[in-house]
Amino acid sequence: MRMSNSPRERALAAIAALPSFAPVPALEFTVGNRLAIIGDPDVAFGWGERVQQACAVIVLATAHHHRLAALRAAHPDALVLPVDRAAIEGHAGAYRVLWECGDEQGEIACDLILDLQATPHWSGFELPVGYFAPGSDPLDQALAVLALVQLIGEWEKPRYVRFSSALCAHERNRIGGCSRCLEVCDTQAIRPSGDHVAIDPYWCQGCGDCVGVCPTGAVRFQYPRPADWSTALSAALDAWSDETPCTLLCYDERWRGALAQWEAEGGELPDHFLPLPIWRTTIFSEEWLLYALIRGVARVVLVSAAESEKPALLRAAAMVQTVFEALGDPYAAERVAIVCETTPEALTKRFSAPLSPYVSPGRFRFRLQTEKNDSMRLIRDALAKLAAERQVDAPVLLPSGSSWGAVAVTDRCTLCFACTGVCPTQALQAGGGIPKLQFTEARCVQCGLCANTCPEQAIELTPRWNPSQEANQAVILRQSEPAYCAECGAVLGPRSVLDKMVATLQSHPLFGQPDRQLLLRLCADCRVKAQFRETDPVRIWEL
Numbered sequence: 001m002r003m004s005n006s007p008r009e010r011a012l013a014a015i016a017a018l019p020s021f022a023p024v025p026a027l028e029f030t031v032g033n034r035l036a037i038i039g040d041p042d043v044a045f046g047w048g049e050r051v052q053q054a055c056a057v058i059v060l061a062t063a064h065h066h067r068l069a070a071l072r073a074a075h076p077d078a079l080v081l082p083v084d085r086a087a088i089e090g091h092a093g094a095y096r097v098l099w100e101c102g103d104e105q106g107e108i109a110c111d112l113i114l115d116l117q118a119t120p121h122w123s124g125f126e127l128p129v130g131y132f133a134p135g136s137d138p139l140d141q142a143l144a145v146l147a148l149v150q151l152i153g154e155w156e157k158p159r160y161v162r163f164s165s166a167l168c169a170h171e172r173n174r175i176g177g178c179s180r181c182l183e184v185c186d187t188q189a190i191r192p193s194g195d196h197v198a199i200d201p202y203w204c205q206g207c208g209d210c211v212g213v214c215p216t217g218a219v220r221f222q223y224p225r226p227a228d229w230s231t232a233l234s235a236a237l238d239a240w241s242d243e244t245p246c247t248l249l250c251y252d253e254r255w256r257g258a259l260a261q262w263e264a265e266g267g268e269l270p271d272h273f274l275p276l277p278i279w280r281t282t283i284f285s286e287e288w289l290l291y292a293l294i295r296g297v298a299r300v301v302l303v304s305a306a307e308s309e310k311p312a313l314l315r316a317a318a319m320v321q322t323v324f325e326a327l328g329d330p331y332a333a334e335r336v337a338i339v340c341e342t343t344p345e346a347l348t349k350r351f352s353a354p355l356s357p358y359v360s361p362g363r364f365r366f367r368l369q370t371e372k373n374d375s376m377r378l379i380r381d382a383l384a385k386l387a388a389e390r391q392v393d394a395p396v397l398l399p400s401g402s403s404w405g406a407v408a409v410t411d412r413c414t415l416c417f418a419c420t421g422v423c424p425t426q427a428l429q430a431g432g433g434i435p436k437l438q439f440t441e442a443r444c445v446q447c448g449l450c451a452n453t454c455p456e457q458a459i460e461l462t463p464r465w466n467p468s469q470e471a472n473q474a475v476i477l478r479q480s481e482p483a484y485c486a487e488c489g490a491v492l493g494p495r496s497v498l499d500k501m502v503a504t505l506q507s508h509p510l511f512g513q514p515d516r517q518l519l520l521r522l523c524a525d526c527r528v529k530a531q532f533r534e535t536d537p538v539r540i541w542e543l
């Protein structure tokens with residue numbers, strides 16, 4: 001048996017020897033052969049005739065078209081609906097076309113849709129599976145028809161993401177917070193749904209953009225799961241050698257063919273490259289990048305297929321760079337490289353020189369966790385250790401949009417605690433029975449819900465990395481001397497707020513007398529009891 005000698009061979013052998021990971025949940029599609037063709041009758045009838053062996057076609061033809069009557073006469077068996085307007089809902093195997101024609105309207109169910117309208121119902125984003133809008137080019141139309149016929153049958157695709165609505169910071173009480181995933185989703189699979197967003201798994205095509213930008217981990221990728229990916233990387237790094245720095249090369253399915261062809265033609269990756277293909281490189285958030293570098297990778301090279309995929313990756317890379325710069329790493333700017341539209345030859349030339357790792361492999365041996373919050377805690381702990389060794393303990397400002405940071409309140413804060421009720425991570429908390437607002441920086445994901453909710457606009461956010469232990473502790477942002485119920489001693493709230501309220505109301509005719517003012521200094525229960533004792537109680541409608 002030949003021994004694996006190079007670090008790369010050992011690393012890849014170690015990954016191959018890992019037990020299989022738990023299967024990713026699948027989404028099942030049952031796609032029948034009902035095809036709706038929408039558009040110009042001439043073209044729609046033409047394609048309808050050509051696919052009639054494979055599909056049960058219904059033509060939704062542009063109404064009032066001068067050729068419609070003649071075509072219907074020539075195809076007496078064809079199912080034809082003249083339509084003025086058509087709206088579409090559903091997904092492959094379960095589409096519904098809601099049509100209107102003059103005063104008439106109705107809907108048809110179909111499995112697949114070929115939309116040949118001049119202005120298709122959907123365009124401008126990655127279209128859902130089973131819906132084709134190829135435009136007017138006959139070649140594109142033919143390719144679409146070939147592709148749609150392939151979809152007939154039963155098949156499944158991975159549930160690419162797992163979504164936890166409780167962690168989503170989209171909205172609270174109709175006040176907006178995070179919308180990052182909505183802004184980047186190219187398939188329109190994500191929609192607002194009350195306090196959180198909702199992800200349509202049938203529309204999701206696994207681009208991973210939302211995963212990379214989600215600050216809370218409400219959206220987690222499952223293809224692969226972070227824990228599985230980090231297990232594979234850990235196994236590879238354990239089999240690697242300390243002497244050879246490791247450049248982690250991650251690329252997606254779309255670049256795999258180019259690399260395979262280049263290697264078949266004699267191209268060879270430098271020894272320090274560890275190639276780890278992944279479904280989409282867009283899933284690399286700061287969590288994955290920081291993990292790789294802390295685990296001992298010297299440099300991460302992400303091959304992205306398109307320029308449009310780069311902004312989110314660049315944001316994450318900028319955050320990582322800032323953290324490593326703060327740690328005094330002279331190669332901080334080179335730790336993460338995002339390249340796109342490159343050839344394997346150009347890429348290997350560009351990164352031919354290895355880089356020394358900042359952290360020696362094996363120093364930190366944790367894996368990424370099921371929940372992002374747990375992963376980030378481990379990552380922050382590791383970074384805090386590195387920072388302590390280099391005597392870095394002052395907070396470091398991070399690029400805007402980073403998901404680490406601080407919250408501060410100004411003097412306008414009245415301790416109303418509207419913010420603690422909306423904070424999805426419990427970074428902001430009330431102070432257990434006394435008027436006190438506490439903040440734990442390590443929990444904050446900078447979603448902005450608290451600032452948007454605060455009626456006094458008293459909250460300010462600062463993206464930053466706080467390497468000190470203080471980040472893990474609840475610090476008091478604001479507190480006030482409590483006011484107690486004058487009868488039972490229960491805490492009523494901040495004394496300053498109560499004093500202000502009493503001062504405002506004492507000029508009111510109903511509270512002019514001291515015994516009436518006393519009512520304002522009672523808790524709800526004691527106030528009711530006091531009201532019953534009074535011969536002339538305050539009536540709410542008199543206020």
Ligand code: SF4
Binds near residue numbers: 170181218219
């Ligand atoms: S918290 Fe995550 S899932 Fe919720 S809106 Fe923001 S990015 Fe989307």
Ligand code: SF4
Binds near residue numbers: 422423425444445
């Ligand atoms: S404290 Fe942080 S996590 Fe909580 S609502 Fe404010 S910005 Fe969001």
